[in-house]
Amino acid sequence: MRIKDLTSTSAVEEALKEYDNLGGHAFRAKHGFGPSTQYYLSHADLLYDAKAIAGVAYGYQHQATGPLANTEFDGGEGATNPALRAMGFKVLNSHTETVEEERKWRLAVWRNLLQRRDNSGLVTSDAVRSVGAYGNYRGIWVDKARTRRIHPEGVTIGLKHTGQHYPDDLSESGALYHYPSTRKPGRDLSEVNATKAAATLRLPLFVITQYGDLRGVHLAWVEGWEDKSSLFLVSFGETPPVQLLDHDRSEEQPFQLEGNRRRRRSGTVAVRPDQARFKLEVFQRYGPRCPLSGLAVPQMIEAAHLRGDADGGTSDARNGLPMNAALHRAFDAHLFAINPDTLTAEARPDGPSLESMGIVHPKLVLEHLPHPEALRWRYDEWLRCTGRAGEALTDQ
Structure with a gap:
């Protein structure tokens, strides 16, 4: 009994069908083979353990003797692979x-x-x-x-x-x-x-x-x-x-305040395909540290948009800041904003103080700052939401 006596393509195809019907684990367990560690028969975009398929296919062709056991023949290029290739089957080597x-x-x-x-x-x-x-x-x-x-x-x-x-x-x-x-x-x-x-x-x-x-x-x-x-x-x-x-590439392209790939799935669930990239690029530009609270635990820091993606804001890192999760919520709730002229956080008059929100460093001190256009948009939006929109015009 030698594997070179395997010459029937239909026998190999029967072994492939058995593998698919049982699943790889059950197929190998039934016939006493372990999973392949190097060679795989490739057929119709599916991969199979080359030696196990050859041993079982032998039994389909030579029914009087039955399938070959794992210990009865050599796998790989010494025996199994040439026999399979001679019948027109492709064998792939995973050891690239x-x-x-x-x-x-x-x-x-x-x-x-x-x-x-x-x-x-x-x-x-x-x-x-x-x-x-x-x-x-x-x-x-x-x-x-x-x-x-x-x-x-x-x-x-x-x-x-x-x-x-x-x-x-x-x-x-x-x-x-x-x-x-x-x-x-x-x-x-x-x-x-x-x-x-x-x-x-x-x-x-x-x-x-x-x-x-x-x-x-x-x-x-x-x-x-x-x-x-x-x-x-x-x-x-x-x-x-x-x-x-x-590395930080945020200055390599012209800044555009608007533009993201926000979309909706099933008409109700908002999907933001750029969010993970935005977070990484914000961290690359500013570091994973909240400049307002001083918190520097990356797992507790989020990437906050200045012009939010719901408002068509860009996913450019210059339209963002790293903030701890609590301040991010407060920022989105318009409890405070950052004045683009002074780069200092301001609390809304009828809301909690900066101190009570955990802002211990009100002035932005960063090696790289957000884009002035993004800071201005967010501050004007904050004034509008707090009923103070006229103040922006007066100040200007």
Whole structure:
């Protein structure tokens, strides 16, 4: 019994059907095979464990002897792969040597996961792990043993985003992903560097979300990062971002106060596809510190629009400021505003004082300031909302 005696394409197709009907985990368990670690049969945009398929297909062709056991033949290029290729099947090697090969492999994995989704758009955990899209208990999956061929730190393959600790950071268009912070700082740094490598090499990765025993998977790209706030910006989609946001680029384009991509889903739920990018760029421009309260805990800092996106305001970082969550609420409630001429916070006459709102540094002292046009618009709007619109004209 030798694998070279496997010559029937229909036998291979029967094995593929059995795999699809049972699912990969049950198929391998039934026939005594482990998941592939390198070679995959690619058929109709689906990926299969090459050796397991060949062994089971042998049994379909040679029914008197039955399928070959895992220990009865060699996998890989020594035996299995040539037999499959001789019948016209494609075998992919996941152990890539170049960035371009790695990109093609990841896109093949993505097409496979798309095909394996159920009616709700989810896949099994085995479907994710069996093709190496995710493979450990940590949030960042690198598989350094495989990916260090193309980068010494390895290249991140998957990000697990539970949405539990930072639920607002995950949307249908992308995510803000927090750097790992564990008791293994050396490993944390290595994972951060591997994720940055995915960005600089323009390699896609997979963002994994969990729904009970099933998994949601997004094809994603690392669009940028901000080290002080320990954030990655990850965008979902088929195409890589045009520009890498690895530092403050807010002064590179002319400022326009109006213009965003705000839209509505189902006519009721507002969706802001630029919000994650806006937060990252605000942090890059000003740092993750509230200049009014002095609070410098990134997890407690939000990106506040001056001209809000509901009013057509731009997602340009110069139309924003970092604020702690409480002051952001007070700002949006028009309890205070920042005078564009003095750069000093002012409380509304009939409202709480600056001190009571936690504003201990009323004057903006920043290396980079918001755009004067944005500050002016917000201050005039505040005067209007507080019934003092005439004061702006008088002052001018």
